[in-house]
Amino acid sequence: MNNEENSKEVNALVRAAIAPVKDTELRRDLWPQMLRKLDEQSVPAFHVPWFDWALAAILGAVLVFFPSSIPALLYHL
Numbered sequence: 001m002n003n004e005e006n007s008k009e010v011n012a013l014v015r016a017a018i019a020p021v022k023d024t025e026l027r028r029d030l031w032p033q034m035l036r037k038l039d040e041q042s043v044p045a046f047h048v049p050w051f052d053w054a055l056a057a058i059l060g061a062v063l064v065f066f067p068s069s070i071p072a073l074l075y076h077l
Helices: 003-017 031-040 050-065 067-076
Strands: none
Touching (some): 050 067
């Protein structure tokens, strides 16, 4: 078998295995539902998770106890 025959055989097998899609149109507009979901899940503007405060505290402690790490931190900013 050559490559073209293999390709035709694989195409025939795939077409036989996968049923054609009949209804591809959306039944309704999903955008209003998406906007409602976003409004329900909105987070207050100044809400900061606890782990952000923990990371800030760790960074502060590192800078206090190891001041020589300040240039390295500034370099990576």
